[in-house]
Structures are given as C-alpha cells and as structure tokens.
Amino acid sequence: MGAQQTTQQSSLWTRLPEDVLLEILALVPAVDLIHRCRLVCSQWKEVIDSATLWKLKCQRAGYIKKDYKKHPKDWKIFYYLSSHKKNLLQNPCALEKFNSWTIEENGGDLWKVEKLPGDLGENFPDETVTKYFVTSFGICKKSQLIDLKKMGYSNKFMDTFQPDIVIKDWYAARKDCGCQYELVVQLLSKKKTTIREFAPEKVFIEQWSDACWRQMTCRFSNYGPGVRYIYFQHGGNDTQFWAGWYGVRVTNSSVTIEPEDLTLYENR
Numbered sequence: 001m002g003a004q005q006t007t008q009q010s011s012l013w014t015r016l017p018e019d020v021l022l023e024i025l026a027l028v029p030a031v032d033l034i035h036r037c038r039l040v041c042s043q044w045k046e047v048i049d050s051a052t053l054w055k056l057k058c059q060r061a062g063y064i065k066k067d068y069k070k071h072p073k074d075w076k077i078f079y080y081l082s083s084h085k086k087n088l089l090q091n092p093c094a095l096e097k098f099n100s101w102t103i104e105e106n107g108g109d110l111w112k113v114e115k116l117p118g119d120l121g122e123n124f125p126d127e128t129v130t131k132y133f134v135t136s137f138g139i140c141k142k143s144q145l146i147d148l149k150k151m152g153y154s155n156k157f158m159d160t161f162q163p164d165i166v167i168k169d170w171y172a173a174r175k176d177c178g179c180q181y182e183l184v185v186q187l188l189s190k191k192k193t194t195i196r197e198f199a200p201e202k203v204f205i206e207q208w209s210d211a212c213w214r215q216m217t218c219r220f221s222n223y224g225p226g227v228r229y230i231y232f233q234h235g236g237n238d239t240q241f242w243a244g245w246y247g248v249r250v251t252n253s254s255v256t257i258e259p260e261d262l263t264l265y266e267n268r
Contacts, residue, residue, distance in 0.1 A: 068262035107138020135247030141235035159225035
C-alpha cells in the first residue's frame with residue numbers, strides 16, 4: 001500500500017500544470033534543480049532547462065535591475081554568476097595588514113596601514129570599511145595574482161562563457177598634500193602572457209583637494225579564450241616628497257566575475 005501511495009503522489013507531481021510547476025521549482029535551490037529535480041521526468045527537465053525558470057529565479061533574487069535594457073545570452077549562466085559573485089582579491093581593506101599582497105615597490109617610508117578617516121581625510125562611503133593602505137613619498141606598489149581555476153572558475157567555463165571581469169578600486173588623498181595614483185590590471189594566459197590590459201593614465205590629485213574617495217572602474221568583456229590569471233597592481237606616492245605617510249590612500253579594491261551588464265546596450 002505504501003509503494004502504491006508513493007507512486008500516486010509522484011504521478012500527481014508530474015501532472016501539475018506547467019505554470020504551477022514553474023512557480024514551485026523556482027523556489028528550489030539551483031544545485032538541487034540541476035542534480036536532482038532535473039532527473040525526475042522529461043517535463044521537469046524541460047521546465048528546468050527553460051530560460052523562463054532561471055529568469056524567474058533571477059527576478060526573485062533581485063539580480064535584475066529595473067532599468068535593464070536587454071536579455072542575457074543565457075539566463076541560467078546569468079543566475080549562476082550573480083549568485084556566486086565574490087571578491088577574488090584577498091584582504092582588500094587592510095584588516096590583515098599586508099597579508100595576501102606582494103609588495104613590489106616600497107619607497108620612502110614604506111607602505112603603511114591606517115584607520116579611517118585618517119589625518120585630514122574623509123570617511124569612506126561604506127561604513128563597514130575601517131582601514132586603508134597609504135603610500136609614502138617614494139613610489140609604493142603592491143599586487144595580487146589571482147588564479148581563476150583555484151577560485152572555482154574552470155578553464156572550460158572561462159573559455160566558453162567569457163564572463164565579465166569587473167575591477168573596482170578606491171583611492172583618495174590627504175587634504176594638505178598632493179599625490180599620484182596608478183592602477184594596472186592584466187588578464188593573463190597559462191604562460192602569464194598578457195591577453196588584455198587596463199592601464200589608465202596616472203591620476204594626480206593636487207594639494208588642498210577635497211580628499212574625497214574616488215573610484216577607478218573597468219569591465220573586461222569578450223576577451224577571448226585562454227584567460228587563466230588576473231594580475232592586479234596599484235599604488236603611487238605623494239608629490240610633495242614629505243617624510244611620513246602623505247601619499248595616496250587605497251582600500252576596498254575588488255575583482256569580480258560577473259554576468260553581462262543588462263543596463264548597457266553593448267558590452268564595454
């Protein structure tokens with residue numbers, strides 16, 4: 001009797017109207033949809049493979065902005081990238097001093113970590129960010145090399161889908177001292193040759209500036225196959241050549257793997 005009852009219940013599930021089934025399956029975690037629910041029957045497989053289901057999950061999770069102008073190439077991949085978004089840079093806000101960073105140049109009185117807002121500085125827009133790195137009068141640069149495979153993005157995934165790679169870096173000056181800021185980001189091959197590079201002109205902030213925090217951003221799209229590493233380097237120095245730590249301040253840097261920006265008509 002128990003086996004017969006189970007069969008009847010299973011039959012009821014498979015005979016549900018598709019719109020009702022869609023609403024129910026949209027509530028199921030993605031990993032269970034792919035590895036369990038998709039194997040139940042052909043109807044469930046068809047619904048789970050549909051763009052409609054993954055668009056609905058994106059909407060419910062808040063991954064789609066109201067002003068979006070286009071549909072992604074693949075709603076399932078869009079959901080996956082949105083739900084797995086994380087900062088690939090380690091220790092971006094100096095909470096662990098210089099752990100995870102490679103100091104490439106350490107001029108003047110060397111790099112230092114200070115608490116926000118710092119002398120003659122401004123509070124950071126995000127109150128959860130409490131510290132920053134600051135350079136001296138000599139050139140100071142630090143970097144990280146991100147291994148995408150170790151971060152969970154396989155070679156096949158990167159080559160097939162080429163998700164957007166988004167760079168954000170915050171920098172600021174002291175009010176009483178001018179400084180320069182520079183950033184270099186490279187997408188590298190297995191042999192660490194450069195496939196794409198973002199190296200904007202150095203930014204110079206004059207003495208007696210407003211000391212507000214500024215953001216440098218970059219979005220890599222359609223970069224082709226072969227990207228295996230991301231190299232991130234930033235730094236600078238003060239332009240008054242004063243002893244101490246009067247140079248550029250940097251914090252809350254991020255490198256993220258993201259779906260395409262649906263608010264743009266064309267990828268940048």
